[in-house]
Amino acid sequence: MDYKINFNESIPQMISRLKEEHVEFRSTLNQVTKYSDENNINKAIETIHVMSESIIKHAVEEEARIMRVIMHNAKEESTDSIKIMQEHNGVVDFLKYTIPNIENNLYQQQNEQEKQYQHKVQKEINDFVTNLKNHFEEEEQIVFPLALKADLK
Numbered sequence: 570m571d572y573k574i575n576f577n578e579s580i581p582q583m584i585s586r587l588k589e590e591h592v593e594f595r596s597t598l599n600q601v602t603k604y605s606d607e608n609n610i611n612k613a614i615e616t617i618h619v620m621s622e623s624i625i626k627h628a629v630e631e632e633a634r635i636m637r638v639i640m641h642n643a644k645e646e647s648t649d650s651i652k653i654m655q656e657h658n659g660v661v662d663f664l665k666y667t668i669p670n671i672e673n674n675l676y677q678q679q680n681e682q683e684k685q686y687q688h689k690v691q692k693e694i695n696d697f698v699t700n701l702k703n704h705f706e707e708e709e710q711i712v713f714p715l716a717l718k719a720d721l722k
Contacts (some may be wrong), residue, residue, distance in 0.1 A: 631654065
């Protein structure tokens with residue numbers, strides 16, 4: 570995955586592209602939820618793995634470009650945007666630590682414990698999906714409009 574950031578892309582173009590990525594992510598996250606609800610945890614995790622690099626690149630771009638323009642031109646209005654961007658840490662932690670931990674534990678569980686563990690994993694995955702979708706909404710409703718406003722200053 571190429572993490573190079575295109576600093577020549579205009580903020581309005583970038584926000585439009587990031588919104589399109591949110592749509593694609595939501596679609597994939599719906600598949601993750603479907604797999605999880607069907608007790609197909611391995612497929613849910615596999616799908617998360619497939620999208621994880623794209624999600625991380627997306628977050629890096631938002632922090633590098635969107636927050637830069639907000640901090641330079643709308644710092645006094647940035648509190649909510651900063652809090653929303655800090656949610657990226659939880660997303661990355663889930664992808665880097667929780668998913669591998671789930672994978673390791675899935676193979677170690679047995680019979681009765683397995684069902685309890687599967688329910689716990691389902692909840693963790695479904696909570697992650699819900700939180701990430703909510704995060705996208707917050708970005709679209711709070712961060713992106715402020716960045717567009719700040720870009721005009």
